[in-house]
Amino acid sequence: MNSLGQKFVADVGGTNIRLGLVENGRISTIKKYLCVDFEAIDDVILHFQKETSTSQFVAGCIAIACPVNDDLVKMTNHTWSFSKRALQAHLKLNHLDVINDYTAIAHSLPHLNHNQVIQIGEGHAKEHGNIAVFGPGTGLGVEHLTWTQNGWHTLDGEGGHVDFAPTDEDDLIIWRYLFKKFGRASAEEALSGRGIVNIYCAFCEDAGIVPKFSKPSDVTSAGLDNSDPMAHKAIAHFCQIMGSFAGNLALNLCTTGGIFIGGGITSKLQDFFLQSRFREKFEAKGGMSNYVNTIPTYLINEPDHGLLGALAYLIQQTQRIQDDK
Structure with missing residues (x-):
């Protein structure tokens, strides 16, 4: 899957992180990792990028279980902490959203059907x-x-x-x-x-x-x-x-x-x-x-509702940027 300019979504909890590869407005590949297996969130995203044979991510949305109002994000129930600006620069992203995990879940709800x-x-x-x-x-x-x-x-x-x-x-x-x-x-x-x-x-x-x-x-x-x-x-x-x-x-x-x-x-x-x-x-x-x-x-x-919500949020935000241009 050699794709240039892919997007990703992530759902980060105190124990696990789930990452999804976005293609044509949908999540095509999902991988789950233990947070304790990686020293920093950068490491697991780059690992996911390599595992999916992606040349470069250009945009992403991270839903994470902690407050996200400031640039410095510190997880409440895990040791990870990071600067949004530094993470975006390290991953070479044009656009990065970092939202609370329940903000993502909320955005998934209007898109869930009766089977979910x-x-x-x-x-x-x-x-x-x-x-x-x-x-x-x-x-x-x-x-x-x-x-x-x-x-x-x-x-x-x-x-x-x-x-x-x-x-x-x-x-x-x-x-x-x-x-x-x-x-x-x-x-x-x-x-x-x-x-x-x-x-x-x-x-x-x-x-x-x-x-x-x-x-x-x-x-x-x-x-x-x-x-x-x-x-x-x-x-x-x-x-x-x-x-x-x-x-x-x-x-x-x-x-x-x-x-x-x-x-x-x-x-x-x-x-x-x-x-x-x-x-x-x-x-x-x-x-x-x-x-x-x-x-x-x-x-x-629906086990992937956090990722679906992160995707809905990412689509809404990138569309808003396009509309403002």
């Missing part, structure tokens, strides 16, 4: 209605999307770091555990990989039981096969907290276009999650229940 999402409960999306997306993974990503005269526009923020809001007695057990451990109870410390462990340990401590597990995968496995009652209770309550959190997002911005759920953890819990009390807790907003019960909720069932 699973609806949970009732509700019907309104065309061009506000959209929210969130997903528990290494951290907790959150993004909103709104329609403007220039197309879809994301509303950036760090919604995963808002306060954890208890809604029942079990939530209070978790809140007390988090407050004692961190001095503050944030949503991310409940809705993430480590959040599953925190919930599990909170329930064990409350019951006077010594925790058996310290890894999210172990808690999840024991919960799914119901071999450990506390692990099963932890993942069940994890799904309920997701419902409450999603309902808050719906109230924040009247998300009549729907709430979408991504993240690696939810996909692993998919069958369990779909049978959970997620939607019940989503609608449990007291006097505002009628406000949210018509809003649809969806589980994203």
Whole structure:
């Protein structure tokens, strides 16, 4: 594939980086790498360039799991850091976008079809209605999307770091555990990989039981096969907290276009999650229940949605540059 002037897209998480080669406005080749196998992001992009026999990239869009407002980008859940300007110069790119990973995911949502999402409960999306997306993974990503005269526009923020809001007695057990451990109870410390462990340990401590597990995968496995009652209770309550959190997002911005759920953890819990009390807790907003019960909720069932969103963003930005000339 000896192509001069190719474009690329990247989806960078705390553990993995996925890179896609763009041809004719579509992603033709996707490669996945472990972040820890490379000293810097430059190294893995150049490795991908060599693996795809690409002579030179001219443009790219990197979706990454951390704040990206400044030139210096420091990953929250990994050691990589880089200057946008220096990276563009090193890769010899004419154009480079660096966006938050959930900005990319948000941009993918209007392009997903019914085969790429699973609806949970009732509700019907309104065309061009506000959209929210969130997903528990290494951290907790959150993004909103709104329609403007220039197309879809994301509303950036760090919604995963808002306060954890208890809604029942079990939530209070978790809140007390988090407050004692961190001095503050944030949503991310409940809705993430480590959040599953925190919930599990909170329930064990409350019951006077010594925790058996310290890894999210172990808690999840024991919960799914119901071999450990506390692990099963932890993942069940994890799904309920997701419902409450999603309902808050719906109230924040009247998300009549729907709430979408991504993240690696939810996909692993998919069958369990779909049978959970997620939607019940989503609608449990007291006097505002009628406000949210018509809003649809969806589980994203497309593994490459981050790359698709990075591509949608790259196309939108490069088209805007062309229009301005």
